[in-house]
Amino acid sequence: SQKIEQNSEALNIQEGKTATLTCNYTNYSPAYLQWYRQDPGRGPVFLLLIRENEKEKRKERLKVTFDTTLKQSLFHITASQPADSATYLCALLSGGYQKVTFGIGTKLQVIP
Amino acid sequence: GAGVSQSPSNKVTEKGKDVELRCDPISGHTALYWYRQSLGQGLEFLIYFQGNSAPDKSGLPSDRFSAERTGGSVSTLTIQRTQQEDSAVYLCASSSRTESGANVLTFGAGSRLTVL
Numbered sequence: 001s002q003k004i005e006q007n008s009e010a011l012n013i014q015e016g017k018t019a020t021l022t023c024n025y026t027n028y029s030p031a032y033l034q035w036y037r038q039d040p041g042r043g044p045v046f047l048l049l050i051r052e053n054e055k056e057k058r059k060e061r062l063k064v065t066f067d068t069t070l071k072q073s074l075f076h077i078t079a080s081q082p083a084d085s086a087t088y089l090c091a092l093l094s095g096g097y098q099k100v101t102f103g104i105g106t107k108l109q110v111i112p
Numbered sequence: 113g114a115g116v117s118q119s120p121s122n123k124v125t126e127k128g129k130d131v132e133l134r135c136d137p138i139s140g141h142t143a144l145y146w147y148r149q150s151l152g153q154g155l156e157f158l159i160y161f162q163g164n165s166a167p168d169k170s171g172l173p174s175d176r177f178s179a180e181r182t183g184g185s186v187s188t189l190t191i192q193r194t195q196q197e198d199s200a201v202y203l204c205a206s207s208s209r210t211e212s213g214a215n216v217l218t219f220g221a222g223s224r225l226t227v228l
Contacts, residue, residue, distance in 0.1 A: 043219025
């Protein structure tokens with residue numbers, strides 16, 4: 001069966017350090033992978049999209065990698081700030097790139 | 113509208129009652145999605161619409177759940193004979209295709225359903 005795995009345990013990191021979150025998947029061949037941020041009581045907010053033929057994508061302090069051989073994406077936040085504390089979700093696109101399936105998310109806590 | 117609007121924001125109902133949840137997507141967005149998020153859990157895919165048709169209804173938990181979309185705009189998720197396990201936040205998202213061909217979702221704030 002298809003699975004998207006994210007570390008469900010919270011990740012605590014010191015302010016200023018780089019946070020790295022992992023998304024692994026099985027039985028998918030996604031052409032696209034996305035990352036979203038979710039704050040308590042709110043809907044997820046889109047951050048970045050990466051295509052299967054892209055190894056890396058950057059946006060300000062964010063970096064995403066996509067390794068289709070390992071079936072893994074890494075999400076990095078450099079120079080982390082307490083305001084980066086949230087749950088981060090990875091999502092895979094299938095079904096003609098229209099069906100969007102989410103992982104359970106990893107909660108990040110940046111400690112001042 | 114400027115964003116995805118969902119109503120009601122909160123709904124408390126008694127077991128066995130029917131409920132309707134409404135989603136008003138961003139104007140011009142052709143795709144619309146419903147997800148369910150239980151406390152401390154991830155987003156569970158329910159259904160998505162492309163225009164008024166639903167190519168994938170595989171996530172609907174049971175035949176008590178149904179959804180429709182009319183005029184390529186507003187969508188309603190209906191839960192009949194609600195059960196306590198239906199308690200969750202129901203999130204709606206709409207989307208348009210990016211230049212790359214992928215759908216990027218914009219979510220509403222959700223409708224919190226509590227079944228007593």
